[in-house]
Amino acid sequence: MKLPLTMSTATALMLTVAVVLILTFVLRPHRRRRKPLNLPPGPRGWPVFGSLGLLTGALPPHRVLAALAARHGELMHLRLGSFDVVVASSAEAARLVLKTHDLAFAGRPAAAWGVILSYGYRGIVQTPYGAYWRMARKLCATELFSPRRVDAFEHVRVQETRAMARRLFETAGAAVHVKEHLMGFTTRNILRMVLGDKWSPGSNSAAAGGGGGGEGEELWRLLGEAFAVSGLPPADEAGHVLLDRFKERVLCEHEEDRRRRRRAGDGELAARDLVDVLLQVAEDGHEEPAETRLTRDGIKAIIQDIFAGGTETAALTMEWAMAELLRRPAAMSAAAAELDRVVGRDRWAAESDLPGLTYIEAVVKETMRLHPVGPLLVPHCAREAVVAGGGGYDIPRGRACWFLAGGAAEGVDARGAHFQLVPFGSGRRMCPAYGLAMEEVAAALANLVHGFSWRLPDGVKPEDVSMEESFGLSMCMKRPLVAVAEPRLPAHLYTTPRSSTSRSG
CATH class of the missing domain: 1.10.630.10 (Cytochrome P450)
Structure with missing residues:
Protein backbone atom coordinates (compact mmCIF):
# COMPACT_ATOMS: atom_id res chain seq x y z
CA MET A 1 0.00 0.00 0.00
CA LYS A 2 1.44 3.39 -1.04
CA LEU A 3 1.69 6.15 1.54
CA PRO A 4 0.52 9.57 0.35
CA LEU A 5 3.29 12.12 0.01
CA THR A 6 2.26 14.88 2.42
CA MET A 7 3.45 18.47 2.25
CA SER A 8 5.56 17.99 5.36
CA THR A 9 7.32 14.96 3.81
CA ALA A 10 8.05 16.82 0.57
CA THR A 11 9.38 19.80 2.48
CA ALA A 12 11.64 17.55 4.53
CA LEU A 13 13.04 15.92 1.38
CA MET A 14 13.75 19.30 -0.21
CA LEU A 15 15.50 20.54 2.93
CA THR A 16 17.60 17.37 3.09
CA VAL A 17 18.73 17.75 -0.52
CA ALA A 18 19.54 21.42 0.02
CA VAL A 19 21.63 20.66 3.12
CA VAL A 20 23.57 17.91 1.29
CA LEU A 21 24.33 20.25 -1.63
CA ILE A 22 25.46 23.05 0.67
CA LEU A 23 27.71 20.73 2.68
CA THR A 24 29.19 19.32 -0.55
CA PHE A 25 30.23 22.76 -1.80
CA VAL A 26 31.40 24.01 1.61
CA LEU A 27 33.36 20.96 2.74
CA ARG A 28 35.00 19.81 -0.53
CA PRO A 29 38.63 20.89 -1.05
CA HIS A 30 39.05 24.13 -2.93
CA ARG A 31 39.87 23.42 -6.57
CA ARG A 32 41.23 25.91 -8.99
CA ARG A 33 39.18 25.87 -12.12
CA ARG A 34 41.10 24.26 -14.97
CA LYS A 35 41.92 26.35 -17.96
CA PRO A 36 40.17 24.95 -21.07
CA LEU A 37 42.48 23.02 -23.37
CA ASN A 38 43.61 24.78 -26.52
CA LEU A 39 43.17 21.77 -28.80
CA PRO A 40 44.19 21.88 -32.47
CA PRO A 41 41.32 22.92 -34.77
CA GLY A 42 39.11 20.28 -36.35
CA PRO A 43 35.56 19.44 -37.43
CA ARG A 44 32.96 19.92 -34.69
CA GLY A 45 31.46 16.45 -35.04
CA TRP A 46 28.23 14.99 -33.70
CA PRO A 47 27.36 14.19 -30.09
CA VAL A 48 28.61 10.74 -29.02
CA PHE A 49 29.89 9.80 -32.52
CA GLY A 50 32.08 12.83 -33.10
CA SER A 51 33.57 12.82 -36.61
CA LEU A 52 33.36 9.05 -37.02
CA GLY A 53 30.80 9.35 -39.81
CA LEU A 54 33.25 11.31 -41.97
CA LEU A 55 35.52 8.26 -42.25
CA THR A 56 32.86 5.74 -43.25
CA GLY A 57 32.10 6.99 -46.76
CA ALA A 58 33.31 5.82 -50.15
CA LEU A 59 36.68 7.61 -49.98
CA PRO A 60 39.58 5.93 -48.14
CA PRO A 61 40.12 7.47 -44.67
CA HIS A 62 43.49 9.03 -45.51
CA ARG A 63 41.95 10.91 -48.45
CA VAL A 64 39.17 12.21 -46.18
CA LEU A 65 41.72 13.27 -43.57
CA ALA A 66 43.81 15.07 -46.20
CA ALA A 67 40.73 17.01 -47.34
CA LEU A 68 39.84 17.90 -43.74
CA ALA A 69 43.41 18.99 -43.05
CA ALA A 70 43.29 21.35 -46.05
CA ARG A 71 40.34 23.02 -44.32
CA HIS A 72 41.37 22.91 -40.66
CA GLY A 73 45.17 22.98 -40.72
CA GLU A 74 48.28 20.81 -40.71
CA LEU A 75 47.73 19.83 -37.05
CA MET A 76 44.11 18.75 -36.62
CA HIS A 77 42.05 17.32 -33.75
CA LEU A 78 39.32 14.71 -34.30
CA ARG A 79 36.94 12.99 -31.94
CA LEU A 80 36.00 9.51 -33.16
CA GLY A 81 33.38 8.31 -30.72
CA SER A 82 35.18 8.11 -27.37
CA PHE A 83 38.57 8.08 -29.10
CA ASP A 84 40.45 11.37 -29.65
CA VAL A 85 43.22 11.69 -32.22
CA VAL A 86 45.52 14.37 -33.55
CA VAL A 87 46.40 14.22 -37.27
CA ALA A 88 49.73 15.57 -38.55
CA SER A 89 49.31 16.15 -42.28
CA SER A 90 52.29 18.25 -43.39
CA ALA A 91 56.07 17.98 -43.33
CA GLU A 92 56.29 20.65 -40.64
CA ALA A 93 53.66 18.98 -38.46
CA ALA A 94 55.39 15.61 -38.87
CA ARG A 95 58.74 17.19 -37.94
CA LEU A 96 57.12 18.69 -34.85
CA VAL A 97 55.83 15.34 -33.62
CA LEU A 98 58.50 12.94 -34.91
CA LYS A 99 61.58 15.06 -34.16
CA THR A 100 60.95 18.03 -31.88
CA HIS A 101 58.72 16.02 -29.52
CA ASP A 102 59.94 12.56 -30.55
CA LEU A 103 60.30 11.17 -27.03
CA ALA A 104 56.94 12.53 -25.88
CA PHE A 105 55.19 10.82 -28.83
CA ALA A 106 57.13 7.53 -28.68
CA GLY A 107 54.17 5.66 -27.17
CA ARG A 108 51.58 3.44 -28.83
CA PRO A 109 47.81 3.55 -28.25
CA ALA A 110 46.57 0.53 -26.33
CA ALA A 111 44.62 -1.99 -28.44
CA ALA A 112 43.28 -5.45 -27.62
CA TRP A 113 44.46 -6.91 -30.94
CA GLY A 114 47.92 -5.46 -30.28
CA VAL A 115 48.13 -7.32 -26.98
CA ILE A 116 47.22 -10.62 -28.66
CA LEU A 117 49.51 -10.35 -31.68
CA SER A 118 52.47 -9.16 -29.59
CA TYR A 119 52.12 -11.84 -26.90
CA GLY A 120 51.45 -9.22 -24.25
CA TYR A 121 53.64 -6.49 -25.80
CA ARG A 122 56.76 -8.64 -26.24
CA GLY A 123 57.45 -7.59 -29.84
CA ILE A 124 58.45 -4.17 -31.14
CA VAL A 125 55.70 -2.58 -33.28
CA GLN A 126 52.92 -2.36 -30.65
CA THR A 127 55.10 -2.49 -27.54
CA PRO A 128 54.91 0.63 -25.32
CA TYR A 129 58.03 2.75 -25.01
CA GLY A 130 60.25 1.55 -22.16
CA ALA A 131 63.18 -0.67 -21.22
CA TYR A 132 61.90 -3.74 -23.08
CA TRP A 133 61.12 -1.78 -26.24
CA ARG A 134 64.60 -0.23 -26.18
CA MET A 135 66.13 -3.71 -25.93
CA ALA A 136 64.01 -4.97 -28.86
CA ARG A 137 64.83 -1.90 -30.94
CA LYS A 138 68.57 -2.34 -30.33
CA LEU A 139 68.24 -6.02 -31.24
CA CYS A 140 66.69 -5.06 -34.59
CA ALA A 141 69.32 -2.41 -35.31
CA THR A 142 72.40 -4.44 -34.37
CA GLU A 143 71.41 -8.03 -35.12
CA PRO A 375 48.91 5.80 -45.54
CA LEU A 376 48.33 6.55 -41.84
CA LEU A 377 51.46 4.80 -40.54
CA VAL A 378 51.25 3.02 -37.17
CA PRO A 379 49.69 5.52 -34.71
CA HIS A 380 51.85 7.17 -32.08
CA CYS A 381 50.60 8.14 -28.63
CA ALA A 382 51.50 11.08 -26.38
CA ARG A 383 53.31 9.77 -23.29
CA GLU A 384 52.96 13.19 -21.66
CA ALA A 385 51.05 16.40 -22.25
CA VAL A 386 52.64 18.53 -24.97
CA VAL A 387 52.18 22.10 -26.16
CA ALA A 388 52.97 22.12 -29.87
CA GLY A 389 52.65 24.17 -33.02
CA GLY A 390 52.61 27.87 -33.74
CA GLY A 391 49.18 28.11 -32.13
CA GLY A 392 50.43 26.67 -28.84
CA TYR A 393 48.04 23.73 -29.12
CA ASP A 394 47.54 21.38 -26.18
CA ILE A 395 47.94 17.67 -26.92
CA PRO A 396 46.94 15.79 -23.75
CA ARG A 397 48.70 12.71 -22.43
CA GLY A 398 47.34 9.50 -23.99
CA ARG A 399 46.15 11.22 -27.17
CA ALA A 400 46.78 9.17 -30.34
CA CYS A 401 48.56 10.80 -33.27
CA TRP A 402 48.13 9.78 -36.91
CA PHE A 403 50.37 10.76 -39.81
CA LEU A 404 49.71 11.07 -43.52
CA ALA A 405 52.72 9.29 -45.01
CA GLY A 406 52.71 10.83 -48.49
CA GLY A 407 54.13 14.21 -49.43
CA ALA A 408 56.31 16.00 -51.95
CA ALA A 409 58.94 13.44 -52.96
CA GLU A 410 61.17 15.41 -55.31
CA GLY A 411 64.76 15.51 -54.07
CA VAL A 412 63.99 13.90 -50.72
CA ASP A 413 64.91 10.66 -49.01
CA ALA A 414 62.35 8.06 -47.89
CA ARG A 415 64.30 7.02 -44.78
CA GLY A 416 62.77 9.50 -42.34
CA ALA A 417 65.29 12.36 -42.63
CA HIS A 418 62.99 14.46 -44.83
CA PHE A 419 59.51 14.88 -43.39
CA GLN A 420 57.90 15.49 -46.78
CA LEU A 421 57.93 11.70 -47.23
CA VAL A 422 57.83 9.29 -44.28
Missing part, protein backbone atom coordinates in the same frame (compact mmCIF):
# COMPACT_ATOMS: atom_id res chain seq x y z
CA LEU A 144 68.33 -8.52 -37.30
CA PHE A 145 68.49 -5.65 -39.81
CA SER A 146 72.03 -4.33 -39.59
CA PRO A 147 73.77 -3.63 -42.92
CA ARG A 148 75.91 -6.73 -42.33
CA ARG A 149 72.83 -8.92 -41.86
CA VAL A 150 71.02 -7.41 -44.85
CA ASP A 151 74.08 -8.14 -47.02
CA ALA A 152 74.27 -11.70 -45.65
CA PHE A 153 70.80 -12.46 -47.02
CA GLU A 154 71.34 -10.87 -50.43
CA HIS A 155 71.71 -14.32 -51.99
CA VAL A 156 68.15 -15.14 -50.84
CA ARG A 157 66.76 -12.00 -52.48
CA VAL A 158 68.73 -12.72 -55.67
CA GLN A 159 67.53 -16.33 -55.88
CA GLU A 160 63.90 -15.43 -55.26
CA THR A 161 64.07 -12.62 -57.83
CA ARG A 162 65.39 -15.13 -60.38
CA ALA A 163 62.67 -17.60 -59.41
CA MET A 164 60.01 -14.93 -59.99
CA ALA A 165 61.58 -14.11 -63.37
CA ARG A 166 61.49 -17.79 -64.37
CA ARG A 167 57.80 -18.04 -63.46
CA LEU A 168 57.04 -14.94 -65.53
CA PHE A 169 59.16 -16.34 -68.38
CA GLU A 170 57.03 -19.50 -68.34
CA THR A 171 53.85 -17.40 -68.75
CA ALA A 172 55.32 -15.10 -71.41
CA GLY A 173 52.67 -13.60 -73.67
CA ALA A 174 49.80 -14.41 -71.30
CA ALA A 175 47.96 -11.93 -69.11
CA VAL A 176 48.94 -12.41 -65.46
CA HIS A 177 47.85 -10.95 -62.14
CA VAL A 178 51.00 -9.06 -61.23
CA LYS A 179 50.26 -9.01 -57.50
CA GLU A 180 50.24 -12.83 -57.29
CA HIS A 181 53.82 -13.02 -58.55
CA LEU A 182 54.93 -10.17 -56.29
CA MET A 183 53.28 -11.65 -53.19
CA GLY A 184 54.90 -15.02 -53.91
CA PHE A 185 58.29 -13.32 -54.22
CA THR A 186 58.08 -11.26 -51.01
CA THR A 187 56.56 -14.07 -48.95
CA ARG A 188 59.15 -16.68 -49.99
CA ASN A 189 61.88 -14.12 -49.45
CA ILE A 190 60.82 -13.28 -45.89
CA LEU A 191 60.15 -16.93 -44.98
CA ARG A 192 63.62 -18.04 -46.09
CA MET A 193 65.27 -15.12 -44.32
CA VAL A 194 63.39 -15.59 -41.04
CA LEU A 195 62.77 -19.35 -40.85
CA GLY A 196 65.21 -20.94 -43.29
CA ASP A 197 64.99 -22.60 -46.70
CA LYS A 198 62.84 -25.58 -45.70
CA TRP A 199 59.86 -23.41 -44.76
CA SER A 200 59.54 -21.66 -48.12
CA PRO A 201 56.85 -23.25 -50.35
CA GLY A 202 58.21 -24.02 -53.80
CA SER A 203 61.23 -21.84 -53.12
CA ASN A 204 64.46 -21.88 -55.05
CA SER A 205 65.95 -23.92 -52.22
CA ALA A 206 67.81 -26.24 -54.58
CA ALA A 207 69.93 -23.33 -55.72
CA ALA A 208 70.52 -22.43 -52.10
CA GLY A 209 71.67 -25.93 -51.29
CA GLY A 210 68.54 -26.92 -49.41
CA GLY A 211 65.90 -29.53 -49.88
CA GLY A 212 62.60 -28.64 -48.32
CA GLY A 213 59.36 -27.49 -49.80
CA GLY A 214 56.99 -29.84 -47.92
CA GLU A 215 57.17 -27.87 -44.69
CA GLY A 216 56.64 -24.70 -46.69
CA GLU A 217 53.46 -26.05 -48.21
CA GLU A 218 52.24 -26.92 -44.71
CA LEU A 219 53.00 -23.38 -43.57
CA TRP A 220 51.07 -22.02 -46.56
CA ARG A 221 48.08 -24.10 -45.45
CA LEU A 222 48.41 -22.94 -41.83
CA LEU A 223 48.57 -19.30 -42.88
CA GLY A 224 45.48 -19.80 -45.03
CA GLU A 225 43.59 -21.34 -42.12
CA ALA A 226 44.66 -18.60 -39.72
CA PHE A 227 43.59 -15.81 -42.05
CA ALA A 228 40.36 -17.60 -43.04
CA VAL A 229 39.02 -17.38 -39.48
CA SER A 230 38.47 -13.63 -39.72
CA GLY A 231 39.90 -12.53 -43.07
CA LEU A 232 42.44 -10.48 -41.10
CA PRO A 233 45.73 -11.24 -39.39
CA PRO A 234 44.88 -13.61 -36.55
CA ALA A 235 43.97 -11.24 -33.73
CA ASP A 236 41.21 -13.67 -32.75
CA GLU A 237 41.97 -16.57 -30.42
CA ALA A 238 41.57 -19.36 -33.00
CA GLY A 239 43.83 -17.77 -35.62
CA HIS A 240 46.40 -16.84 -33.00
CA VAL A 241 46.52 -20.41 -31.68
CA LEU A 242 47.10 -21.78 -35.20
CA LEU A 243 50.07 -19.52 -35.86
CA ASP A 244 51.44 -19.98 -32.35
CA ARG A 245 51.43 -23.75 -32.89
CA PHE A 246 53.43 -23.30 -36.08
CA LYS A 247 55.94 -20.92 -34.45
CA GLU A 248 56.45 -23.33 -31.57
CA ARG A 249 57.26 -26.10 -34.02
CA VAL A 250 59.75 -23.88 -35.84
CA LEU A 251 61.49 -22.97 -32.58
CA CYS A 252 61.65 -26.61 -31.45
CA GLU A 253 63.18 -27.70 -34.77
CA HIS A 254 65.74 -24.89 -34.67
CA GLU A 255 66.68 -25.78 -31.08
CA GLU A 256 67.13 -29.43 -32.02
CA ASP A 257 69.27 -28.43 -35.00
CA ARG A 258 71.44 -26.24 -32.76
CA ARG A 259 71.93 -29.13 -30.30
CA ARG A 260 72.84 -31.46 -33.17
CA ARG A 261 75.40 -28.99 -34.52
CA ARG A 262 76.93 -28.57 -31.07
CA ARG A 263 77.25 -32.33 -30.65
CA ALA A 264 78.99 -32.46 -34.04
CA GLY A 265 81.57 -30.04 -32.67
CA ASP A 266 80.62 -26.96 -34.69
CA GLY A 267 81.68 -24.74 -31.77
CA GLU A 268 80.41 -21.25 -32.56
CA LEU A 269 77.06 -21.72 -34.28
CA ALA A 270 76.76 -19.58 -37.39
CA ALA A 271 73.27 -18.11 -37.67
CA ARG A 272 71.52 -19.53 -40.72
CA ASP A 273 68.38 -17.39 -40.40
CA LEU A 274 66.80 -14.80 -38.11
CA VAL A 275 65.26 -17.42 -35.80
CA ASP A 276 68.81 -18.68 -35.20
CA VAL A 277 69.85 -15.12 -34.34
CA LEU A 278 66.95 -14.67 -31.91
CA LEU A 279 67.58 -17.99 -30.17
CA GLN A 280 71.25 -17.09 -29.72
CA VAL A 281 70.36 -13.68 -28.25
CA ALA A 282 67.89 -15.31 -25.85
CA GLU A 283 70.51 -17.89 -24.85
CA ASP A 284 73.20 -15.25 -24.27
CA GLY A 285 70.86 -13.04 -22.26
CA HIS A 286 69.17 -15.62 -20.03
CA GLU A 287 70.54 -13.85 -16.92
CA GLU A 288 69.32 -10.41 -17.98
CA PRO A 289 66.68 -8.71 -15.77
CA ALA A 290 63.16 -9.93 -16.48
CA GLU A 291 62.06 -6.59 -17.89
CA THR A 292 64.65 -6.68 -20.67
CA ARG A 293 65.03 -10.43 -21.21
CA LEU A 294 64.15 -11.89 -24.61
CA THR A 295 61.79 -14.78 -23.87
CA ARG A 296 60.23 -17.46 -26.04
CA ASP A 297 57.09 -15.34 -26.39
CA GLY A 298 59.30 -12.39 -27.31
CA ILE A 299 60.87 -14.38 -30.16
CA LYS A 300 57.40 -15.32 -31.43
CA ALA A 301 56.21 -11.71 -31.20
CA ILE A 302 59.19 -10.40 -33.17
CA ILE A 303 58.66 -13.09 -35.83
CA GLN A 304 55.03 -11.95 -36.06
CA ASP A 305 56.09 -8.32 -36.52
CA ILE A 306 58.54 -9.25 -39.29
CA PHE A 307 55.91 -11.31 -41.11
CA ALA A 308 53.36 -8.48 -40.85
CA GLY A 309 55.72 -5.81 -42.12
CA GLY A 310 57.78 -7.73 -44.64
CA THR A 311 55.38 -9.36 -47.07
CA GLU A 312 52.34 -7.46 -48.28
CA THR A 313 53.73 -3.92 -48.02
CA ALA A 314 56.66 -4.53 -50.39
CA ALA A 315 54.49 -6.42 -52.89
CA LEU A 316 51.82 -3.70 -52.96
CA THR A 317 54.41 -0.95 -53.44
CA MET A 318 55.78 -2.77 -56.49
CA GLU A 319 52.29 -3.38 -57.90
CA TRP A 320 51.46 0.34 -57.61
CA ALA A 321 54.81 1.19 -59.26
CA MET A 322 54.15 -1.17 -62.18
CA ALA A 323 50.65 0.28 -62.59
CA GLU A 324 52.03 3.81 -62.77
CA LEU A 325 54.68 2.77 -65.31
CA LEU A 326 52.11 0.97 -67.49
CA ARG A 327 49.93 4.09 -67.42
CA ARG A 328 52.95 6.12 -68.57
CA PRO A 329 54.75 4.26 -71.40
CA ALA A 330 57.33 7.05 -71.68
CA ALA A 331 58.34 6.54 -68.03
CA MET A 332 58.58 2.77 -68.57
CA SER A 333 60.83 3.36 -71.59
CA ALA A 334 63.02 5.79 -69.64
CA ALA A 335 63.46 3.27 -66.81
CA ALA A 336 64.35 0.47 -69.26
CA ALA A 337 66.82 2.72 -71.10
CA GLU A 338 68.59 3.57 -67.83
CA LEU A 339 68.89 -0.14 -67.00
CA ASP A 340 70.30 -0.93 -70.46
CA ARG A 341 72.87 1.84 -70.00
CA VAL A 342 73.94 0.95 -66.44
CA VAL A 343 73.52 -2.85 -66.43
CA GLY A 344 73.59 -3.90 -70.09
CA ARG A 345 71.63 -6.71 -71.75
CA ASP A 346 73.84 -9.64 -70.73
CA ARG A 347 73.00 -9.91 -67.02
CA TRP A 348 70.42 -9.11 -64.37
CA ALA A 349 70.55 -5.95 -62.29
CA ALA A 350 72.32 -6.38 -58.95
CA GLU A 351 71.84 -4.47 -55.72
CA SER A 352 75.31 -2.99 -56.27
CA ASP A 353 73.87 -1.30 -59.40
CA LEU A 354 71.21 0.61 -57.44
CA PRO A 355 73.28 3.77 -56.72
CA GLY A 356 73.50 4.32 -60.49
CA LEU A 357 69.80 3.69 -61.12
CA THR A 358 68.52 7.14 -60.20
CA TYR A 359 65.38 6.87 -62.34
CA ILE A 360 64.35 3.62 -60.64
CA GLU A 361 64.95 5.30 -57.26
CA ALA A 362 62.72 8.20 -58.33
CA VAL A 363 59.98 5.77 -59.42
CA VAL A 364 60.06 4.04 -56.02
CA LYS A 365 59.92 7.32 -54.09
CA GLU A 366 57.13 8.75 -56.24
CA THR A 367 55.15 5.52 -55.81
CA MET A 368 55.54 5.74 -52.03
CA ARG A 369 54.36 9.35 -52.16
CA LEU A 370 51.33 8.74 -54.38
CA HIS A 371 50.34 5.34 -53.00
CA PRO A 372 51.69 4.81 -49.47
CA VAL A 373 50.59 1.29 -48.58
CA GLY A 374 50.42 2.35 -44.93
CA PRO A 423 56.63 5.87 -45.55
CA PHE A 424 58.69 4.16 -42.82
CA GLY A 425 57.98 6.72 -40.11
CA SER A 426 60.79 8.63 -38.41
CA GLY A 427 62.47 9.03 -35.07
CA ARG A 428 62.52 6.40 -32.34
CA ARG A 429 59.55 4.44 -33.73
CA MET A 430 60.77 4.36 -37.33
CA CYS A 431 60.54 0.96 -39.04
CA PRO A 432 63.87 -0.76 -38.24
CA ALA A 433 63.82 -2.74 -41.51
CA TYR A 434 63.63 0.25 -43.86
CA GLY A 435 67.07 -0.48 -45.35
CA LEU A 436 66.09 -4.04 -46.23
CA ALA A 437 62.74 -2.88 -47.64
CA MET A 438 64.30 -0.27 -49.93
CA GLU A 439 66.89 -2.74 -51.26
CA GLU A 440 64.27 -5.42 -51.87
CA VAL A 441 61.73 -3.17 -53.61
CA ALA A 442 64.21 -1.23 -55.76
CA ALA A 443 66.18 -4.30 -56.90
CA ALA A 444 63.10 -6.40 -57.67
CA LEU A 445 61.40 -3.54 -59.54
CA ALA A 446 64.58 -2.90 -61.52
CA ASN A 447 64.71 -6.53 -62.65
CA LEU A 448 61.01 -6.60 -63.56
CA VAL A 449 61.58 -3.63 -65.87
CA HIS A 450 64.98 -4.86 -67.09
CA GLY A 451 63.95 -8.45 -67.74
CA PHE A 452 60.60 -7.93 -69.45
CA SER A 453 58.80 -5.74 -71.93
CA TRP A 454 55.47 -5.04 -70.25
CA ARG A 455 52.19 -4.18 -71.90
CA LEU A 456 48.52 -4.15 -71.02
CA PRO A 457 46.20 -6.92 -72.29
CA ASP A 458 44.71 -6.45 -75.76
CA GLY A 459 42.02 -3.80 -75.80
CA VAL A 460 43.15 -2.11 -72.58
CA LYS A 461 44.52 1.42 -72.91
CA PRO A 462 46.88 3.08 -70.39
CA GLU A 463 44.12 5.43 -69.27
CA ASP A 464 41.89 2.41 -68.58
CA VAL A 465 44.10 1.18 -65.72
CA SER A 466 42.09 1.79 -62.56
CA MET A 467 44.02 3.44 -59.74
CA GLU A 468 41.11 3.16 -57.33
CA GLU A 469 42.22 2.35 -53.81
CA SER A 470 40.96 -0.30 -51.42
CA PHE A 471 41.74 0.60 -47.81
CA GLY A 472 42.28 -2.14 -45.23
CA LEU A 473 45.29 -3.08 -43.15
CA SER A 474 47.27 -1.95 -46.21
CA MET A 475 46.18 0.19 -49.16
CA CYS A 476 45.99 -2.00 -52.26
CA MET A 477 44.60 -1.59 -55.76
CA LYS A 478 40.84 -2.15 -55.74
CA ARG A 479 41.17 -3.79 -59.16
CA PRO A 480 44.38 -5.87 -59.21
CA LEU A 481 46.80 -5.09 -62.02
CA VAL A 482 46.72 -7.47 -65.00
CA ALA A 483 49.55 -7.22 -67.54
CA VAL A 484 51.52 -9.16 -70.16
CA ALA A 485 55.29 -9.74 -69.81
CA GLU A 486 57.57 -10.56 -72.77
CA PRO A 487 61.26 -11.45 -72.16
CA ARG A 488 63.78 -8.82 -73.33
CA LEU A 489 67.05 -10.51 -72.24
CA PRO A 490 68.85 -13.64 -73.56
CA ALA A 491 66.82 -16.79 -72.84
CA HIS A 492 69.53 -18.51 -70.78
CA LEU A 493 69.26 -15.80 -68.09
CA TYR A 494 65.72 -16.93 -67.29
CA THR A 495 66.42 -20.64 -67.12
CA THR A 496 69.80 -20.81 -65.36
CA PRO A 497 69.43 -20.69 -61.58
CA ARG A 498 71.93 -18.43 -59.92
CA SER A 499 73.85 -19.88 -56.97
CA SER A 500 76.51 -17.21 -56.58
CA THR A 501 76.17 -14.72 -53.73
CA SER A 502 78.50 -12.08 -55.11
CA ARG A 503 77.35 -8.49 -55.55
CA SER A 504 78.77 -8.09 -59.02
CA GLY A 505 75.62 -9.14 -60.83
